[in-house]
Amino acid sequence: MxxxxxxxxxxxxxxxxxxxxxxxxxxxxxxxxxxxxxxxxxxxxxxHGQTRIIRKAYEQDFYTHMMEEGYKLWAQLEKEAGVKVYRQTGLLIMGPEKNNNYQMIKNTLQRNKVPVVNLTRDNFSQHIPLVNLSEGDEAMVDTTAGVLFAxxxxxxxxxxxxxxxxxxxxxxxxxxxxxxxxxxxxxxxxxxxxxxxxxxxxxxxxxxxxxxxxxxxxEVVKINVCYWKEKVPGSYNVTKRFPCFIQIECLESKEHIYGLPSNEYPGLVKICYHMGSKTDPDQRDLQKDRSDIDILQRYIARCLPGLVPEPAVVESCLYTLTxxxxxxxxxxxxxxxxxxxxxxxxxxxxxxxxxxxxxxxxxxxxxxxxxxxxxxxxxxxxxxxxxx
Ligand SMILES: Cc1cc2nc3c(=O)[nH]c(=O)nc-3n(C[C@H](O)[C@H](O)[C@H](O)COP(=O)(O)OP(=O)(O)OC[C@H]3O[C@@H](n4cnc5c(N)ncnc54)[C@H](O)[C@@H]3O)c2cc1C
Missing domain, CATH: 3.50.50.60 (FAD/NAD(P)-binding domain)
Known part of the structure; x- marks a missing residue:
């Protein structure tokens, strides 16, 4: 050697x-x-993968503060390299009115003067068509958020x-x-x-x-990265002003569900469950648990009526959790x-x-x-x- x-x-x-x-x-x-x-x-x-969500919406001030500079450094990289890596789409955050995490995010955004649009049950579908807001849920949009081309x-x-x-x-x-x-x-x-x-x-x-x-x-967990087919192609893309979204808690799950406007595959929308099953990174593909996909299917059938509630593509990615x-x-x-x-x-x-x-x-x-x-x-x- x-x-x-x-x-x-x-x-x-x-x-x-x-x-x-x-x-x-x-x-x-x-x-x-x-x-x-x-x-x-x-x-x-x-x-790996083409997209990640970028946002200031966090429960803790320290993350929001770090992202103040984070956005500037991403923009600096774009300028230095002459490459576009960020697209502003906004982030729709939905969660039960009484949910502690939802309220903490709302407060952090307010305290840090992040531009937010609060949606009401009456004007929700006018701003966000093709999403059903759950009974008892509140909704707001962190307008600074968007997609990073990973x-x-x-x-x-x-x-x-x-x-x-x-x-x-x-x-x-x-x-x-x-x-x-x-x-x-x-x-x-x-x-x-x-x-x-x-x-x-x-x-x-x-x-x-x-x-x-x-x-x-x-703890290393495998995430099933799922892409769902639009019933009418183009209905959940950025030109239709469809934002990224996070559902904080819902009937189907206590864990977050998140999605991004259609990007990777024409006519398919990435929506994932924010938790997975334990794995060894060298044996990722032996982990075959699909219980997260069951949860997503039920959520999508109820809240995203413009999508076929059956994943068209499933890829894999790993989280390393503390x-x-x-x-x-x-x-x-x-x-x-x-x-x-x-x-x-x-x-x-x-x-x-x-x-x-x-x-x-x-x-x-x-x-x-x-x-x-x-x-x-x-x-x-x-x-x-x-x-x-
Ligand atoms: C499905 C999914 C969705 C996500 N969505 C978001 C999101 O919307 N927004 C967001 O901010 N974050 C998101 N994340 C999280 C984010 O992608 C990760 O936090 C981040 O990519 C972690 O990067 P890393 O460099 O720590 O790890 P990695 O990308 O895994 O890099 C570690 C590298 O080390 C190498 N390595 C390991 N061992 C050795 C060795 N012995 N010798 C040499 N090389 C070695 C590996 O091969 C690997 O390339 C998401 C993650 C997943 C999986």
Whole structure:
């Protein structure tokens, strides 16, 4: 095996978080290596597919605050690369009037002066035809929200990283990490050394952390990404002003259901259940649970009368969940030159530029731009014990 080079920083995992981290490091003139186990682009992790929702609508102020800058950084990337990655569509949020999460989102939007249109039962169908608002539900639209073109965004940020002199080595799986003042990273192809290491390995995070004596309370679940046929083609697309939507809770489920205007496949609309079934990321396709699809079928039959309540296409994607669904952005408890970004819990894509900035700051020993206390590992102390 060859010894293949020395770097200021090595980033493991070329999903959206690792790619933005590498890009930020390269912007600061750090000699950076981005390692990826698969040939890019690939569809085995969490960052593939054409679309993701971007929004400021959150229960917690800290996410809304981060997204204030998040939007600016996405726009900056668009400008730098001359590529469009965002389309404003608005986000329709529906939920029972008395639902705590719905009210928390409403309050956060109000407190932070995010432009919102509150819909009433009387004017709902005029604004949003072809959606039935459930009995007892309220509805509002976060007008700043929209769609990120995910595959295009990932390719763009990787391209910008390379333009800055960054090195991507794909088809190169990390097989060992030897911590120390200089970290040694072994792959299926070579051995690399760096002053610091960032681990952004998505669903594989614990497999990599095992080399460093740490395990986080992460659960990997498979999401069935479902596309539903429009009865009249074009009725749920952006030209018909159909927005992204989140149903906070409904008759069929306590968990969120979300959808985006038709984009990937003509005449098909992506609508998913915000939870899945436990899986090993290397055996994703052996997980065949479809109970989420049953829930979606019943919801669609009741609330989206313009769609055929039978999925026309089902794809797969992985969530890596933390117990509280907040991210992990922190130093390794035993090695201060190893930084971990993990547990993006099915809502991390939109934060990519901010996560990249924060992980870059941590790896350079700078003061992070945001209060990271919601994201520290300390909150899992009871679960990971002595490692902290
Ligand atoms: C169906 C679905 C819908 C979603 N919708 C939204 C949304 O609307 N809005 C939103 O903001 N977010 C959304 N998300 C969440 C978002 O996509 C994820 O939070 C984000 O993509 C996580 O990125 P990541 O870089 O952490 O992980 P990944 O994309 O999985 O990247 C990790 C990378 O590390 C690599 N790797 C792992 N181990 C090794 C190794 N040993 N050696 C080398 N490389 C390795 C992997 O191959 C992988 O490429 C959604 C996710 C899914 C699945």
């Amino acid at each position: 060859s010894t293949s080079g020395d770097f200021d920083c090595i980033v493991i995992g070329a999903g959206i978080q690792g790619s933005f981290t590498a890009y930020q490091l390269a912007k600061k003139n750090k000699k950076t290596l981005l390692l990826e186990q698969f040939v890019v682009p690939h569809s085995r992790g969490s960052s 595959d295009r965004a990932l390719k763009t940020v990787q391209g910008q990283f390379q333009k800055l002199g960054g090195v991507i080595r794909d088809n190169e799986k990390v097989t060992d990490i030897k911590p120390g003042p200089v970290v040694r990273v072994s792959t299926t192809v070579g051995i690399y050394h760096a002053k610091s290491l960032v681990i952004t390995a998505g669903p594989w995070t614990n497999k990599l952390l095992a080399h460093t004596g740490l395990q986080l309370p992460l 117990p509280d669904h907040h991210f992990v952005l922190d130093y390794h408890p035993a090695y201060s030159n190893i930084v971990i970004g993990a547990g993006f819990s099915g809502h991390g894509f939109k934060f990519g530029p901010i996560i990249g900035k924060l992980l870059c700051e941590l790896s350079l020993g700078e003061v992070p731009s945001y209060d990271l206390s919601p994201f520290r590992m300390r909150r899992f102390e009871a679960k990971i014990g002595s490692a902290l």
